Amino acid sequence: MTSPRTGPAAARRRFLPVLAAVAAALAFVPAVHAQQKVKVGLMLPYTGTFAQLGTAITNGFKLAVDEAGGRIAGREIEYVSLDDESDPAKAADNANRIVNRDKVDVLVGTVHSGVQAGMVKIARETGVLHIIPNAGLDAATGPLCAPNIFRTSFANGQVAYPMGKVLAERGVKNVVTLTWKYAAGDESVAGFKDAFTKGGGKILKELTLPFPNVEFQPLLTEIASLKPDAVYVFFAGGGAAKFLKDWQAAGLKGKIPLYGAGFLTDGILEATGDAAEGLETTLHYGDGIDTPRNRAFREAYRKAYKIDPDVYAVQGYDAGQLFVAGAKAVGGDLSKKREFIAAVEKMTIDSPRGKWTLSKAHNPVQDMYLRKVSGKENRVTGVATPALDYPPADRCKMGG
Numbered sequence: 001m002t003s004p005r006t007g008p009a010a011a012r013r014r015f016l017p018v019l020a021a022v023a024a025a026l027a028f029v030p031a032v033h034a035q036q037k038v039k040v041g042l043m044l045p046y047t048g049t050f051a052q053l054g055t056a057i058t059n060g061f062k063l064a065v066d067e068a069g070g071r072i073a074g075r076e077i078e079y080v081s082l083d084d085e086s087d088p089a090k091a092a093d094n095a096n097r098i099v100n101r102d103k104v105d106v107l108v109g110t111v112h113s114g115v116q117a118g119m120v121k122i123a124r125e126t127g128v129l130h131i132i133p134n135a136g137l138d139a140a141t142g143p144l145c146a147p148n149i150f151r152t153s154f155a156n157g158q159v160a161y162p163m164g165k166v167l168a169e170r171g172v173k174n175v176v177t178l179t180w181k182y183a184a185g186d187e188s189v190a191g192f193k194d195a196f197t198k199g200g201g202k203i204l205k206e207l208t209l210p211f212p213n214v215e216f217q218p219l220l221t222e223i224a225s226l227k228p229d230a231v232y233v234f235f236a237g238g239g240a241a242k243f244l245k246d247w248q249a250a251g252l253k254g255k256i257p258l259y260g261a262g263f264l265t266d267g268i269l270e271a272t273g274d275a276a277e278g279l280e281t282t283l284h285y286g287d288g289i290d291t292p293r294n295r296a297f298r299e300a301y302r303k304a305y306k307i308d309p310d311v312y313a314v315q316g317y318d319a320g321q322l323f324v325a326g327a328k329a330v331g332g333d334l335s336k337k338r339e340f341i342a343a344v345e346k347m348t349i350d351s352p353r354g355k356w357t358l359s360k361a362h363n364p365v366q367d368m369y370l371r372k373v374s375g376k377e378n379r380v381t382g383v384a385t386p387a388l389d390y391p392p393a394d395r396c397k398m399g400g
């Protein structure tokens, strides 16, 4: 005979509370998971000549997340921010710190192509999900492409190529180029030159100065003496504003036609007075894009930040849109990288700039607009090249 204290019924009685505890613990797991925040690393310039660009990208990213309710599948978002100072020498260490010490689920950044090279290196080594919201470093979606790396902005050559095409079609013959001497400047000039020389144009001279120097005077004197038909430049941020003011002060405005990648006149028109008036540039965004999508975005951005958005705000917003859509596709579990990647590769991003998709190299295939400065706006005057995939995605071998 079994006693009531040792028999199977007693064992069941003793086991029941254990079962209940396990069940309670299991029921608690999704709750704990839901409380764990999704960590987003923002590695961007918050000081120096590109400071305003980093802030606009951050604003845009957060706006997209807020519009999605500020949570992914019930999980809150935590931001870890780091000022990369646009300093390539610190880039790999900074990226390594934010990925391995702060353990972010996704690494977002940056603006400067030299810093980007360091971030891409760490993204390739660690496999962290990485979204590039500006830097045009051609190789990031070329020879250095990887399944976990996405760009929501442009490749440097992609923005410059259409400007070269437009000038060649207008019959412009001799051009001097001027830029900061670093990857973005070199690649911008190379993209411009590719289209311009194919169309019959000639580059008289390629002038440069080190990044982020703004001692333009001797270069302006040289340009005046070279007397080119036109000048093509790549500058951005605070440096672009200074360049335009110096160009006007040197008496070159209205004398030698000046063109550039659209960064020359984006986000700086408040600072340049009439120095930028009438300038034509090419870019994947313009202020006057008259679509309900763009109007709604501009209104929401202005309401949230009390300033008008620029191209950098749009790129940050689209980085936020890509992140939200990918994270939702994996139910907020960012460790499901393969599923995240498969989902965003198929997506069409409904951007204020117009709809775009990712190329095989994970760079936007997008229309490139011709714009003209009118007052405080970069007005779109036409599409310079539609749905441009440049440099061609076949330079990227995924996993290679």
Ligand code: PHB
Residues within 6 Å of the ligand: 111, 112, 113, 114, 134, 135, 136, 137, 156, 184, 235, 236, 237, 263
């Ligand atoms: C870059 O370094 O790739 C870069 C920086 C600023 C811009 C555009 C490109 O506005």
